[in-house]
Amino acid sequence: MSSDSPILYETPEPGIARIVLNRPAARNAQDTRMLYALNDAFDRAVAEDGVKVIILASTGPHFSAGHDLREADPFGNMAGERPVGTWGGLGSQASERRYAREMEIYLGLSERWRNLSKPTIAQVQGKCIAGGLMLAWPCDIIVASEDAEFLDNTLTMGAMGVEFFVHPWEMGARKAKEHLFTAEPISAQEALAIGMVNKVVPRDALAEATLEMARKIARMPMLALKLAKEAVNNAQDAQGRVQAMRTAFALHQLTHAQNEQVFGMLVDPTLMKPAFTEKL
Secondary structure, three states: OOOOOOEEEEEEEOOEEEEEEOOHHHOOOEOHHHHHHHHHHHHHHHHOOOOOEEEEEEOOOOOEOOEOOOOOOOOOOOOOOOOOOOOOOOHHHHHHHHHHHHHHHHHHHHHHHHOOOOOEEEEEOOEEEHHHHHHHOOOOEEEEEOOOEEEOOHHHHOOOOOOOOOHHHHHOHHHHHHHHHHOOOEEHHHHHHOOOOOEEEOHHHHHHHHHHHHHHHHOOOHHHHHHHHHHHHHHHHHOOHHHHHHHHHHHHHHHHHHHHHHHOOOOOHHHHOHHHHOOO
């Protein structure tokens, strides 16, 4: 992949692939092109027989600022420029088109990445905001720098949580409610204490610490790794995770519909005010 690609693909050592989010000027915010390029990179890593473990990293000071709200939607309008009650002039078709698209590129891709047949490690530094959680959380292991912060601030936008709604499994029910209700960030150390990340290291040691974790995993038999991952994922699914997330996704879409009706856009326009965005 070229250096201007939103995703870079590296093989730092035998048995290890490293996929790198590469939109540092946009704080690695996810547009549609990035998400599909990331999916292609995961496909490549899974298909390569020599790869046993996959690292997801990012360039720049921040892991990901979430969805790129500056991106034109699939029908050609910027996030804050839709007429009230429509999406690109599609009228009543807008909600169903949006539902299908977000089901595919947000819930669908994140769920697919969670269930990849090879172990994955997220290497997280700086801010990991909203949609950024939907990149880190599907990974099997998270190694974070001491300055990492995790935040789902979607309630401030009039939504009820990100589309890949795995909060109760990542942080427990009560902490999930506190985090969503207050939109306060979770520090790396707090994330470690509640079991949301596996390891916290100094920023300058992050890449090597993640590689060392990958080396340990890469020593294991591939089939045993695959089956162990499947067993743990199935244990969560047996608790009702899949159905709960589908319900949450439908509720997320309801908030979009409400915001479009009230504000003429998918999110509460408070998000667009500099006084708010400067705090992120």
